[in-house]
Amino acid sequence: MQYIRKITFIKDERAQAGIGTLIIFIAMVLVAAVAAAVLIQTSGVLQQKAQETGQQTIQEVSSNIEIVGIVGHRVSATANDFETINITVKPMAGSGPIDLYQMVIAIQNETKRIESIKYIPDTQAASQTSTQFYVVELRDDDDSLNASTTTTTVINAGDLINIVLKPGTEMDFPTREPVRIEIKPEHGAAVIKDLITPPSYSVERNVVLFP
Template sequence: MLNDTDRGQVGIGTLIVFIAMVLVAAIAAGVLINTAGLLQTQAEATGQETQQQVSDRLQIQSTTGVVDETTGNVTRVNLTVTKAPGADNIQLENVTYEFVTEDAVSTDVIDPSSNIKYIENETNDNVITDRSDRYRLTFPTSDIGESNTELEGGDTVTVTLTTAQGASTVEELRVPDSLVDRKAVKL
């Protein structure tokens, strides 16, 4: 024989268990939502940093060498640079350069106040803000290698320009075999 009061006790117990499960599910959902939000924020920051490392780089438009009339060797290297497509503004004072020859590696930061390496452009600033801006970076060859103070015909130099965001541009420069009767050469 069934008793109506027994059914009520089972119903209340089930209701209590159900409410407890709903509370646990709500807490778990809150934790999952907070974690998802945190992961989304971290993913956006990582994506922006990755984009900067890929796109915020310099693009080398041309490379030339100045030939010394007395020695017949290249004494200065000129790099004409602009910012790559999609790049934000690039502060040239924060760009690191590296020259690698067959017997030396030279690394430093571009310093526009130095008489050794300097920046030339029409606006006399050190920030590339537009794709149409062209900047000429000049490096004396004495700053490129340790043993050779000048580049001779046939020499090869690899230059790497790295922006503050970590994006690198690598260019291999080759001095023409013959430098006779030239004041400048394309590298």
């Protein structure tokens, strides 16, 4: 007598669930990888923007011009006004190029203020007014400045120039008089120099106002 063996197949759903979990895990890893890549790229862009903003902020708030000396020139030994004022300046260490054509200067005493004094080529010095200045090159090793033009007007680190103002008879400078000179470059903080004229000019026609 033959026996018929009954074979029963057991349906195991655990393997199917494991494959589903693996698929979900792989999907999560891929999503996390994409998110990480986006975050890294975004952080890099933000860091670059922050550095650029920081550099611009430093450039805007820091002064990049140093006043070395100021001398007033009187037309006579008895005059109370300065025909011209020479301001010797140089770029500060670490400063970038300074465009003199974009620079604006102001000068004032207790009774008068002359502002918006702007650059002119030295070829126009003979017709200079109180609202104009020209420069004299004292040191310019890289030839970044040509004082006779309005196109090559940049000074760099190591350069030294005289800025020539002409207040003339429009502004008196009696002895013991407060004087303020403001130099405003295109970038960076304005340079402000407060002075007091000497107690006596004696017979000197060239009067040292600073240092």
